[in-house]
Amino acid sequence: MRGLVTAVYLFLYTPIALVVLFSFNAGRNASDFTGFSTQWYGKALSNTFLMEALQNSLIIALTSAALAAIFGTMAALGMERLGAKTRAVFDGLFAAAIVVPGVVIGIATLVALVEVFGFINPALAAIWPGNQPPKLTLGYGSIIAAHGLFTMALVTMIVKARIASLGRDIVEASSDLYATPLTTFRQIVLPQILPSILAGFLLAFTFSFDDFIIAFFVAGSNTTLPIYVFASIRRGVTPEINAIATMVLIASLALILIARFLMRERTTTT
Amino acid sequence: MTSLPSCNASSRFREEASLLVVTNQRTSRMALSPDTRKRLITAALVAPASAWLFVFLVLPFIAIVVFSFGERAPEGGYQAAFTFAQFANLGSRAAAFKNTLVLAPIGSFVCLLVAYPVAYYLAVKVSPQYRLLLVSLVVVPFWTSLLVRTYAWMYILGARGIPHLLEFVGIENVRLLNTPGAVLLGIVYGYLPLMIMPIYVSLEKLDRRLLEASADLGARPLSTFFGITLPLSLPGVMTGVALVTILLLGEYLIPQLLGGGKVFFIGNALVDLFLQSRNWPFGSAIAVTLVVVVVIVLLVAMRIAWRVAGTRQVDLV
Numbered sequence: 001m002r003g004l005v006t007a008v009y010l011f012l013y014t015p016i017a018l019v020v021l022f023s024f025n026a027g028r029n030a031s032d033f034t035g036f037s038t039q040w041y042g043k044a045l046s047n048t049f050l051m052e053a054l055q056n057s058l059i060i061a062l063t064s065a066a067l068a069a070i071f072g073t074m075a076a077l078g079m080e081r082l083g084a085k086t087r088a089v090f091d092g093l094f095a096a097a098i099v100v101p102g103v104v105i106g107i108a109t110l111v112a113l114v115e116v117f118g119f120i121n122p123a124l125a126a127i128w129p130g131n132q133p134p135k136l137t138l139g140y141g142s143i144i145a146a147h148g149l150f151t152m153a154l155v156t157m158i159v160k161a162r163i164a165s166l167g168r169d170i171v172e173a174s175s176d177l178y179a180t181p182l183t184t185f186r187q188i189v190l191p192q193i194l195p196s197i198l199a200g201f202l203l204a205f206t207f208s209f210d211d212f213i214i215a216f217f218v219a220g221s222n223t224t225l226p227i228y229v230f231a232s233i234r235r236g237v238t239p240e241i242n243a244i245a246t247m248v249l250i251a252s253l254a255l256i257l258i259a260r261f262l263m264r265e266r267t268t269t270t
Numbered sequence: 271m272t273s274l275p276s277c278n279a280s281s282r283f284r285e286e287a288s289l290l291v292v293t294n295q296r297t298s299r300m301a302l303s304p305d306t307r308k309r310l311i312t313a314a315l316v317a318p319a320s321a322w323l324f325v326f327l328v329l330p331f332i333a334i335v336v337f338s339f340g341e342r343a344p345e346g347g348y349q350a351a352f353t354f355a356q357f358a359n360l361g362s363r364a365a366a367f368k369n370t371l372v373l374a375p376i377g378s379f380v381c382l383l384v385a386y387p388v389a390y391y392l393a394v395k396v397s398p399q400y401r402l403l404l405v406s407l408v409v410v411p412f413w414t415s416l417l418v419r420t421y422a423w424m425y426i427l428g429a430r431g432i433p434h435l436l437e438f439v440g441i442e443n444v445r446l447l448n449t450p451g452a453v454l455l456g457i458v459y460g461y462l463p464l465m466i467m468p469i470y471v472s473l474e475k476l477d478r479r480l481l482e483a484s485a486d487l488g489a490r491p492l493s494t495f496f497g498i499t500l501p502l503s504l505p506g507v508m509t510g511v512a513l514v515t516i517l518l519l520g521e522y523l524i525p526q527l528l529g530g531g532k533v534f535f536i537g538n539a540l541v542d543l544f545l546q547s548r549n550w551p552f553g554s555a556i557a558v559t560l561v562v563v564v565v566i567v568l569l570v571a572m573r574i575a576w577r578v579a580g581t582r583q584v585d586l587v
Contacts, residue, residue: 005391008384009404012411012462015422022425071318078315081308090316093323099564100327101520103537104557107544108330111337111348111554149326152319203413210415213522213537217544226417233421233527245418256413260406 016249023242040243050244053228057209060140060224064147065204071148072155072204073197076163077189079156097153106217109146113138113218138220146214151204155197158263162196163189195262202259206252331561337554346548356555363556366539369525371563373450373535374518377457378465378511384458385465385510390499392466393473405470412463420456420527427452427528448530456524461517465510472506473499504578512571516564536560 023041027034044050075094079087097105117136125133166189174184212226219227225248232241302310338356343349360367392404411419425431427446436444446452476499484494522537529538536556543553 001387001391001395004387008388008462009407011459012408015419015426015459016411016414018426019418019422071322074315075319078312078319081312082316090319090323093327097323097327099516099568100331100561101517101537101564103520103522103540104334104561105327105330107540107553107557108334109326110544111550112326112330112333115333145322145326149322152322156319206413210413210417212417216541226415229417229421230523233424241421245415245421248415248418252414253410256410257406259413260409 019242020246020249022239023246025239025242028239040239041247043240044243044247047240049223050225050228053223053225056140056222057225060143060147060215061205061208063140064144064151064208065201067144067148068151068155068204069197069201072152072200073159073193075152076156076159079160080163094153094156097149098157102150102211102213103217105146105149106214109142109214110138110217113142138218139222142218142220143215143222143224146218147204147208147211150214151200151207154204154207155200158196158200158203159193162193166192199259199262202255202262206255206259209255210248210252334554334557337551338558340551340554342549342551346550348550351551356552357559359552360555360559363536363539366534366536369450369533370519370521370535370537373453373457373533374515374521377454377461377518378515380454380458381461381465381514382507382511385462385469386507389466389469389473389503389506392470393476394499408463408466408470410463416460417523419460420524423452423456423459424527427455447528448532450529450533452528453525453533456528457518457521460524461514464517465514468509468513469503469506472503472509476502505575508571508575508578512568512575515567515571519560519564519567 021033024036024038025033026037026039075090079090082090121133121135124135128134170188171184174188175181179187210226211224212230215224215227216230223231225244229241229244229248232238232244337348339352339354341349341351341353341355388408392401392408396404424447427433429447432446433444436442480498480502481494484498485491489497520537521535522541525533525535525538526541529535531538540553540556540560543549543556
């Protein structure tokens, strides 16, 4: 049994290790390691297209994760106060946001936004006093919004689970001692749910940073890092991709480790 | 942009606090009853998420349902109509449906076969001091870029990878990439962590005293496993199988990179229809069908899970 488990861990980590190893390969050839070199990192870091994609990805992931953390936490707190029926509707919608395949979310958002823009843009042009009316297009906004849907559902789920595990008695004790609802929230509830909010934020960031398929549909002319990597893979495997992949791996590895550290009291999945 | 909502939230709480002071002083300047106030705050808390769910989930879904009954405009895109032609045409993409509906359950099943022993080992066998580390090592790959992890296999299975090594031992012209086997391998690799975790969680909750009792009563390890451990871990198994199958139904990257256009899923057909041939109504019809399939799988899984939970209770009592 031990041998089998070891084999599974090797299976999980060997491909990752190979990518990291070959990112330091001096030669171009993917099959033999001809010497240690960091030249591909230099090439990757001086590639302006790549750096722009990285910057886009960071802005999008930060914004959508922040929105998801704030609105998702508010929703988790609000749902506690809702009646059973309304809460079931929210539960269903959040579950749908998680379960519906990313490719369908991407397509549906693309279709809906194109229709809405087609309706709004002429209207804007008609009422705009100047010569160049603002034009709504696909881009940062649409990626952030589409990622925000999934990540908000994710944060809501995580924070809700944390709230459910909190004892109600301490909140009641607080109000019995004449604390205002705000004081109770700030001094009792918030400190206890803060780790789960942060964990939700980090998982949301990781999801958004790694997502390819949703962004592929709604990015418009913008390029995110996964879109750039996907396009480079299609052009052909070069050691430069290994260097980029290694950097992406290290970034998401760091984030997930921090998120797990924050959630360490809980033993459930995610 | 991001600081704005938090500002609103805190000012809302301040408002709540000041309202409370007002009522405490019994200066009934505020017309709101405590009940109304409570409801307003609740509404304010769920308002942003509701708006999001409506604009970016409900509305887009309505849009693709409407589109699926439309026609393709001559220049691509959508043209209003009411026709079932798109749904009648689903057969023309039968290969994508067949690949998906065959490889998703098989992939999920192979995942299960590999995942169960690992989950069992982590939950029952391993010493507690290493458990957290080993569990983390399983979870971490799931949250690292699927694109990069799949690309790693493209590299290994590609002409310069394993086939190149096989040439040294005299086996030539082996093609691994762009085969159903490669796609299956990528699936198992990508989704193994997601299968291990729920099974691990259900096995970890298992009451060890039951296993001891079984052994004390003279049951062999194997019959203890099939009589107690396996049935009690079925909810985790069901969760894992349902999760992995549902995610696989919408998979795009793995067949794209490891199937190379020869082994394609519904997701690949959708990308092709929306971004290449720009046949939006037909693409919408396929997307709607995919969602229906996902919902059916989910309902079946929930039904079985419910039944499993039911029998488990009977067994325990």
